[in-house]
Amino acid sequence: MKNPPRHIAIVMDGNGRWAKKRNLPRIKGHIAGAKCAKKITTFCRKEGIKFLTLYAFSTENWKRSEKEISFLFSLLENYIKKEDKNLIKNEIRFRTIGDISKIPPKISAKLKTLEKKTGNCRQMTLIIALNYGSRDEIIRAVKKLLRKKHVENIRREFENCLDTSGIPDPDLIIRTSGETRLSNFLLWQGAYSELYFTKTLWPDFGENEMMRAINSFKRRKRRFGGY
Ligand code: FPP
Numbered sequence: 076m077k078n079p080p081r082h083i084a085i086v087m088d089g090n091g092r093w094a095k096k097r098n099l100p101r102i103k104g105h106i107a108g109a110k111c112a113k114k115i116t117t118f119c120r121k122e123g124i125k126f127l128t129l130y131a132f133s134t135e136n137w138k139r140s141e142k143e144i145s146f147l148f149s150l151l152e153n154y155i156k157k158e159d160k161n162l163i164k165n166e167i168r169f170r171t172i173g174d175i176s177k178i179p180p181k182i183s184a185k186l187k188t189l190e191k192k193t194g195n196c197r198q199m200t201l202i203i204a205l206n207y208g209s210r211d212e213i214i215r216a217v218k219k220l221l222r223k224k225h226v227e228n229i230r231r232e233f234e235n236c237l238d239t240s241g242i243p244d245p246d247l248i249i250r251t252s253g254e255t256r257l258s259n260f261l262l263w264q265g266a267y268s269e270l271y272f273t274k275t276l277w278p279d280f281g282e283n284e285m286m287r288a289i290n291s292f293k294r295r296k297r298r299f300g301g302y
Contacts, residue, residue: 080246080292082126083119084268086260087112089252089276096276102146107278109150113158116201118282120165122289126200126242128172130260134208148182151205155185159192166198172238173207174215202242209262212238239264247292251277267299 087108094104112129119127132147162169169190175183186205216236226232234240244264248257253274257265271288273280 076122076289078293079123079289080269081124082128082243082245082247083124083289084128084130084245084248084261084265085115086130086248086250086254086258087277087280088250088254090278092252093276093278101143104278105143105147105150109154111278111280113154114282115280115285116167117165118285120167120199124199126202126245128202128204128242128245128261130204130207132173132178132205132207133259134174134206134211135259148179151203152182152185155182155189159189162189162193162201163196166196167193168196168200169193170200170202170242171205172202172212172242173205174211175205177206200242202239204260207238208259210259213263234263237263244268247271247288249273249288251275251280267297269295269297 090104090108091101092104093107094101097103112131116127116129131151136147137144169192171186171190175186215238216233219236220226220229220233223232239261242264244266245261245268247270248261248265248268249271250256251273253272255272261268269292271291273284273288275284
């Protein structure tokens with residue numbers, strides 16, 4: 076693909092409604108959602124997207140039932156177990172953003188191992204946002220910054236304290252399921268991102284619609300405040 080967006084970030088919304096429409100329990104929607112996440116990752120790797128960020132669990136998602144939360148983490152654990160070889164084979168580096176110190180230690184340890192194992196992969200970076208919220212990230216970054224004795228360039232050093240340090244800002248942010256808000260996702264990094272909203276529920280979001288989102292991005296003129 077010519078001139079694809081370098082970094083695409085996705086709010087994978089609508090798993091619950093997808094399940095409800097089919098009279099299925101919500102967890103079935105998350106299973107279908109995880110399958111879709113894998114399909115879209117493969118597609119992005121094939122199309123030369125360099126960074127893909129997927130919002131898997133927000134700082135606000137702790138309000139859900141214990142059953143649903145533990146199911147989401149078990150899905151993630153399963154994903155790590157099943158996907159590590161695949162990621163390495165396809166040269167995909169794995170990273171997380173968000174406060175993973177607050178997620179079950181058994182899982183955070185596995186996430187760190189996967190980050191290390193894929194650390195030298197260079198074709199694409201897959202970033203999973205876990206226990207992530209922009210306001211929480213910004214406050215954690217400010218706290219880190221305040222611990223420094225001397226700060227020369229506040230903006231640069233602040234950005235280095237964000238979870239996304241070293242990752243370019245998203246060019247395109249997609250949200251599925253008809254909601255048209257950012258919900259605490261990449262608020263600093265998304266200052267100039269192009270936004271794409273679709274009514275499609277996340278488990279139904281396929282390669283064709285991803286292509287449509289990318290084509291819509293390509294037609295836009297980005298001015299970054301200039302003209
Ligand atoms: C939003 O749908 C989805 C989530 C909060 C979880 C996203 C998780 C996955 C897609 C699976 C795990 C991913 C990986 C990478 C293993 P919702 O439950 O808010 O749907 P609703 O708004 O229709 O209720």
